[in-house]
Amino acid sequence: MTGAEARPGRILLVACGALAREVVALKALNGWDHMDVSCLPALLHNRPDRIPAALRARIRAGRRTHGEVLVLYGDCGTGGALDAVLVEEGAERIEGPHCYAFLAGAGAFDGLMEEEPGSFFLTDFLARQFDRLVWRGLGLDRHPELRDAYFAHYRRVVHLVQQPDPAIAARAAAAAARLGLPLVTRVTGLGGLSAFLAPRVA
Known part of the structure; x- marks a missing residue:
């Protein structure tokens, strides 16, 4: 989705690419047409040190086009760095250390x-x-x-x-x-x- 101004009624889900199919299926199942999905590459799990910066960039980009950003990520080996980014950016994520939980x-x-x-x-x-x-x-x-x-x-x-x-x-x-x-x-x-x-x- 593109646009210069945030649309208050739209929600962006920033998710791990490993959850892409599931999130899209859930969105369709519930008719959540006001929700968009943006996934980071699942291969970032091989370099978890890169996840926080990539997530920060995606959250900031999402705030330019959406009224709210929600995050579907666990800590995923970032040693707390991912949650530190969320605190700084004022974003909320699903609870749990990883997707298995x-x-x-x-x-x-x-x-x-x-x-x-x-x-x-x-x-x-x-x-x-x-x-x-x-x-x-x-x-x-x-x-x-x-x-x-x-x-x-x-x-x-x-x-x-x-x-x-x-x-x-x-x-x-x-x-x-x-x-x-x-x-x-x-x-x-x-x-x-x-x-x-x-x-x-x-």
Whole structure:
């Protein structure tokens, strides 16, 4: 969306690219036509030190075109720097240290970790992008012998399912098999995102 002046009735959601499909689906499901979505690249997770500055720039740009900006990001490895930017910019974000917590719900995520601390989590996005972001991202395509070292402390893969899809389920199963770990599936839906957005975008 472009424009020289902010439009008070419009809300901009600044989200991680790993949530793009889910946020767009939720927007369509609820008929939130007054809401726009702007995503930062999911690959920023490989360089979390760059997330705060990128987020600040997107918030400031959004304030020129929208009446309100909401942020769909966890801390995501920034060590508190992301929240410091939000305080400085006066913006609000969804609660939770990472997307696993706010997709599953804080209580449910804590329960999964208590059940098995050695859980490696996949969202639908990570299940789709496992080969690119995890396997090749960690260099396991070139050095598969490093798999057992990298994942020595994991005991299972937990797929947090936002939108049930047999193709994504198959990718999650394949990812778990490549890691040599059992797969556990938990359907989260979009409830965590909806609980944050619904009272703010109505």
